[in-house]
Amino acid sequence: MAKQSDVLSADFLVKVAEEFGTPVYIYHAEKIKTQYEKLQKAFRKADTRFFYACKALTNINVIRYIQSLGAGLDTVSIQEVMLGLKAGFNPKDIFYTPNCVDINEIIAAKDLGVNINIDNISILEQWGNKFGDSYPICIRLNPHIMAGGNYKISTGHVDSKFGISIHQLRHIERIVKSTKLKVTGLHMHTGSEIKDVDVFLRAVDIMFEIAANFDDLEFLDLGSGFKVAYQPGDPETDIELLGEKVSEAINKFSASYKRPLQLWFEPGKFLVSQAGYFVVKANVIKQTTATVFVGVNSGFNHLIRPMFYDAFHLIRNISHPKGTERIYTVVGNICETDTFGWDRKINEVREGDFLVFYNAGAYGFEMSSNFNSRLKPAEVLIKDGKPQLIRRADVLEDLLRNQIEIAL
Ligand SMILES: *Cc1c(COP(=O)(O)O)cnc(C)c1O
DSSP states (O other), X not given: OOOSSSSOOHHHHHHHHHHHOSSEEEEEHHHHHHHHHHHHHHTTTSOEEEEEEGGGOOOHHHHHHHHHTTOEEEESSHHHHHHHHHHTOOGGGEEEOOSSOOHHHHHHHHHHTOEEEEOOHHHHHHHHHHHTTSSOEEEEEEOOOXXXXXXXXXXXXXXXXXXXXXXXXXHHHHHHHHHTOOEEEEEOOOBSOBOOXXXXXXXXXXXXXXXXXXXXXXXXXXXXXXXXXXXXTOOOOOHHHHHHHHHHHHHHHHHHSSSOOEEEEOOSHHHHSTTEEEEEEEEEEEEOXXXXXXXXXXXXXXXXXXXXXXXXXXXXXXXSTTSOEEEEEEEOSSSSOOEEEEEEEEEOOOTTOEEEESSOTTTTGGGOOOGGGOOOOEEEEEETTEEEEEEXXXXXXXXXXXXXXXXX
């Protein structure tokens, strides 16, 4: 049914929306594969591993599909770790990067056998005192390089809560030495979007300088931040150039280090963003004195990125793709301001038409909520041209499931 191309067609999306109802998240497996292969190709000259940052989209089928491509799993909570294990990952292929969690959660992850990344001095010291060299760890550093993107998703700045500042290197060394900690990896994740390869390379250089101070390293994890285009003409991370330069840099550093170092990355958005489509229905066309609003059967309860990050999602009318273009402001049905996009040129929208939001695979469903007691949408996976339901939409019972009715 679907074209085997990179992008699902309007006609195909309409068919899926008709079959499964709206609102609905639709994911295209083969597009995830294309993205994974792009990364593999770009970094082919270095010994590189990719761990899918599953907080972007945790549907277990998506996680399993990405595992089948050969990726590891990057997790930020013990629940994501357990999801990964349930999906069938070997603990050694799971990387766990918590921040500000209780040490007992990290110990629980250790007991499950996954790779542990420690991101603050307090835990590092407690960990060293408890476990010494019995369980190797990775250390998350903050190189204080700001790699673009929205301030809310930049983690490299001076006020960021993430990582241990590189200026605390001496303190890290004291703890490592006196507790005999075995540090097999260093990690950084500077922010969400790499627009400039040179800025990224500066952070990589800082990592090398620091790495030279450690004896037991086996890998350097450079996080993520691969930027994808959200609309035509958007700057994207030049993945080929990044792969070329970073591979060259790590191979050079590796040659001067005690042993060959593996390069690790944790892409989330890059793998799943463009594979995702969010299809909604136009409920109401509302003309005010200044604006033509399209009110859709969704809101920031389903897709919060436009409101939370000022993110741009391209919106198209897939039911009337040849209609005359008009200027619309697309809003949700939530009792809060929830504008998906101002002044968008969209083919004439009639009540009942389906609209699609592109690039909805990452941080779309995953950040959804039941605000306004609205139901979360269904998720459908397209593989080999065939749509399959991978999550049913909420029903009213889901809203009440954990509530306890008491006598009043
Ligand atoms: C969120 C996150 C990622 C993935 O970021 P993307 O921008 O989705 O690629 C990778 N590593 C860590 C530690 C993260 O918190």
